[in-house]
Amino acid sequence: MRERLCDVPAVRFFESAGVRGSAAFLDDLDQSGGGYADGTTVIIQSEFGRRLYQKISNGTDHGNGNLMMVLGKQVNGSALYGEWPGLYPGTADGFVDFPNPKNGTTMPELFEGVLATTTDFRRVLSEFLAVRCQNTSETLDYVFPSYSGYLPMGIFQPLALAEETIFSHGFED
Secondary structure, eight states: OOOHHHOOOOOHHHHHTHHHHHHHHHHHHHHTTTTTGGGOEEEOSSSEEBBSSSSTTTTOOEESSOEEEEEEETTTTTTTOOOOOOOOSSSTTSSSOOTTOOOOOOOOOTTTTTTOOOSOOHHHHIIIIIIIIIOOOHHHHHHSTTOOOOOSSOOBBSSSSGGSSTTOOOOOO
16 A cells, blocks of 8 residues: 555646546647647646545545646647655654655655645636746736745647737637
8 A cells, every 4th residue: 555655647647537528629729620739728626636635434525735737739748747745644743654766855845634635726826827828027916925936837829829828818808
């Protein structure tokens, strides 16, 4: 069990996490003609994560870290963006009595028992707005007031044609 917990590549999770249905949607758009798939980007996210460990009732409480999935022809896919924090719980709480197989330490990779947040969701959505929708920093300030952590991650490819620009003059009031 501990090998599976600590050594499973994160990418395998994405292969079985509903990506097939979203990919089928994009395939249908592509086969319908009209270039709809070329201009479609799908971003999937949940508003909260889940704790790693089950409660006695077999459920899990809300947690911190979560995932976002980004799909589309204009996405630099087949990659995990951001940092994978790991799932090793550490030895301090007595849950496990072995060192982390990746690096030999006993320090937890989890944050207070939950998956640690390593990338702010606004960073991904800001890149989408800036690169795919060609929005300016002024528009980003309007969408995410007081957020200043935007740095591109290289997830999205820019629009091919200027006439494809979405909200080129900001958001209408």
